[in-house]
Amino acid sequence: MRKLYASLLMGMLLMLLSACMNPESLVENNRNSGDGKILETFSDNEIIKLADLDIQLKEIEQAEEEGEVVISLTVTVKNQSLDNGTTIDQSLFSISAEQNNKMLVAESVEPFVLDEEREISYKFHLLSESDVVLFTFDYNNNNNQQMTKHYDVYLE
DSSP states (O other): OHHHHHHHHHHHHHHHHHHHTOHHHHHHHHHHSSSEEEEEEOOTTOEEEOSSEEEEEEEEEEEEETTEEEEEEEEEEEESSSOTTEEEOTTTEEEEEEETTEEOEEOOOOOEEESSEEEEEEEEEOSOSSSEEEEEEEEEOTTSOEEEEEEEEEOO
């Protein structure tokens, strides 16, 4: 009977060890062990639809840079009906963020030419490492068509 319990215990221990050594968990631990902490990753279905653009949410990361805490939002901007080669700048599409009803300072994003799609990261300097960050997606095209969408992120 003792041998049965010992083998069951050994089997459970081996299962536990194999679960801890899962390659996916090792990759995730490596991603979190650097300077940044991944707050959220999104499926391919997480899309904010604007008039001529789809904004696919990719990842939100919190990190410390030069003594300040920043949050990075990585998105893929997908062209739905704009002419290929359209330059996307702050007057056409922008992402802003606020925390505690105060706008966060953003690192500027250079205008870019959009054909099919483009992955972009937006960085904002946080006021604190807790609370909620509200991202605002603004779109204004030449036909005076405006759209605004919001997305909240809860910091740990």
